[in-house]
Amino acid sequence: MAAIEPIPGTSDIWEPEATRWVFLEDTARKTFPLYGYSELRTPIIERTDVFVRGIGGDTEVVQKEMYSFQDRGGRSLTLRPEGTAGVMRAIASLGIGPGDDKRVFYMGPMFRGERPAAGRKRQFHQAGVEAVGKISPVLDAECIAMLCHYLNEIGLSSHRLLVNSRGTREDRQEATQTLRDWFKTRIDQMCEDCRRRLDTNIWRLLDCKVEECREIIDQAPPVMDLLSGESRNFFQQTLECLQASGVNPEIAPHLVRGLDYYQHTVFEVVIDSDNLGAQNAVAGGGRYEIELPGSRKPIPGVGFALGLERLLMALGQDQPTSPSDSIKADIFVAILSKACISSALELCAQLRQRNLRVLCENEVRSMKAQMRTANKCEAKLAIIIGEDEMNENRVTVKHMRESRQETIPRREIVDTAVEALM
């Protein structure tokens, strides 16, 4: 039983679950183009440095979560842990100049070597977008509005949209230092986690839920005040644009997100529902600048990623995926002797030409057994081909629901079936 299970943190997705995935993907393909985005399919493996330089070498993701390996040429390759870096690499590879406005969306599997938990897989799936080349609060706002549009289309309700600005790279470094200095003098009154975070992730410290810590944190200088005037202005304009688009986010002063490349606007969509467990963010993104091997200067962009399995959970239909009990069909074709097989196959082919789902009996079994199968596959029609029918060049068609049946000339059956199933 053990060896045939998918490896940890991955799963097989069966119907009817698979259909729900297709719905999320189709909705993305329908919604994003309305904003000028077109689909880009990038490789799932990239050179490792695409991610190290793109995401940031200090990031948790890069340091301990990447699936990296050496290929036969000794190059270090990595299964993509997120979509942005690869997209940026693709765009950079065909050249991008100042003032270019490139908009793409993508979807597919991502890989991170984390410990699996509720809403967290090692192979997980994202749909995301990137608007690359220009720096403008209008784009940021439009991107967020598009995210809301999408969430609305898939029917997600009761979620919260959180936004914040983390300023420019310089702002952030400076703010980090200021905060660190400020907390350093009070850290011995704070919890163990916070002490650790002082050095590792001071922005996380700001989110600490321990009450004693909260009292101290509440007195800390507001992050927004540590940003440059230009950054604050950019954020202000973004908020205005959002409002004009009919989007009303919550401002989350401590939201910073974990990837190094973010600058200015960052945002996240969270769900307050317990079926998601601790992983309550279904989407996240922001404005960024990414450095890539070969590009002279960092390329700016804004984008987000949606966590597909988390969205599915948030939509509240997260039954475990298992194969449906039986094949479903519109028509079941029963055969009562070997002599009927070729006739049955010919008929099946004709019916499928008319876009009907047809299940053909594949061995000679009792009538009772075959009718049981017809019932189980939820066929509306059972077509019976036996010796009697063969001799008269007719077929028997049984309307399962009404338990009514009739024997009609063979040449009429296709049209009769099509009509019965309309």
Add this chain to the structure above:
RNA sequence: GUGGUUGUAGCUCAGCCGGUUAGAGCGCCUGGUUGUGGCCCAGGAGGUCGGGGGUUCGAGUCCCCUCAUCCACCCCA
């Protein structure tokens, strides 16, 4: 990586303080006279009790290890 949870039939699970051939429900197969489903009835197939080691006269049950699962921390979508 650190903690905890669970692991018995295809699925959901029961199995008391160790004690004969390991159970239920659902599902599956076959039948209930000739070529007819659902409901009902009868019968049947299907289990290395996750794996390995140990304690014991005896282990699904106790101990150790291991693998897998789920959850939390961490981090992120």
